[in-house]
Amino acid sequence: MTVPITGPALADPPSRAALVDESLVDLLLALSPEERLRLNDRMVLTIQELRHGFTAPGPDHTARQAGGERG
Amino acid sequence: MASPPQGLTTLLARLAASGADFLLVGGLAAVAQGAPLTTIDVDVVHRRDADNVARLLEFLEAVDARYRGRPAGQVLRPTPEALGGPGHQLLATSLGPLDLLGAIEGGRDYRSLLPEAVTVTVEGQPVRVVRLEALAELKRGSTDPKGLLTLAILEETLRRRGGG
Numbered sequence: 057m058t059v060p061i062t063g064p065a066l067a068d069p070p071s072r073a074a075l076v077d078e079s080l081v082d083l084l085l086a087l088s089p090e091e092r093l094r095l096n097d098r099m100v101l102t103i104q105e106l107r108h109g110f111t112a113p114g115p116d117h118t119a120r121q122a123g124g125e126r127g
Numbered sequence: 128m129a130s131p132p133q134g135l136t137t138l139l140a141r142l143a144a145s146g147a148d149f150l151l152v153g154g155l156a157a158v159a160q161g162a163p164l165t166t167i168d169v170d171v172v173h174r175r176d177a178d179n180v181a182r183l184l185e186f187l188e189a190v191d192a193r194y195r196g197r198p199a200g201q202v203l204r205p206t207p208e209a210l211g212g213p214g215h216q217l218l219a220t221s222l223g224p225l226d227l228l229g230a231i232e233g234g235r236d237y238r239s240l241l242p243e244a245v246t247v248t249v250e251g252q253p254v255r256v257v258r259l260e261a262l263a264e265l266k267r268g269s270t271d272p273k274g275l276l277t278l279a280i281l282e283e284t285l286r287r288r289g290g291g
Contacts, residue, residue, distance in 0.1 A: 058154030058166040058277065075276075076283035077163060085161040085288055089247035089256075090136065096158045097134030099165040 135169050138222035140250035145186035148174040150244050151256040159247055160259045162284045168224035174237040180210045190220040232265045259285055
């Protein structure tokens with residue numbers, strides 16, 4: 057699965073091109089292929105950590121349960 | 128999905144080190160060439176001859192490859208017959224998700240895509256990557272919004288690079 061780093065798709069092709077962050081493209085073009093791949097690895101790890109953070113119980117979840125959560 | 132402990136870069140480098148012939152395509156091929164995308168799997172088009180399939184299977188066994196999306200406890204492993212065909216083998220490995228594609232858009236296979244490849248070095252290993260221009264051409268037939276948005280990004284990357 058590939059996720060474009062930009063906004064939502066538009067129907068008009070010229071407008072779509074305007075959505076691409078040119079400075080981000082320039083930054084990436086200045087890196088080596090391996091550096092770009094490593095950056096992707098870090099992005100994937102961040103996504104997984106965020107996904108885990110949203111699905112895993114929070115740090116005070118157990119304490120709230122033990123104390124009888126009242127809402 | 129389990130966290131790949133070493134990342135897709137290592138999966139790609141280990142696959143290259145196996146000696147199997149393949150071409151990197153898809154999101155990671157675009158990433159390697161500077162496109163601002165994030166992708167969570169490695170997509171490759173492999174050479175489907177018996178000798179190459181045997182090398183691939185040896186590598187796949189070493190990284191505990193099995194089909195993704197199977198019910199818990201039902202492990203299905205790739206076979207020589209599957210890798211020898213044009214279909215897509217969507218696998219989970221100990222290093223991360225790996226999609227082995229016999230053929231992609233327009234029936235393009237390893238041999239027809241090989242002239243469109245450039246070589247990059249990853250962890251000291253040469254890796255053949257389908258050029259950004261060819262990746263954009265493959266996306267031009269896309270009708271889904273995600274494909275069109277990806278095309279815009281590839282074209283902008285080519286423009287900024289001075290090659291599009």
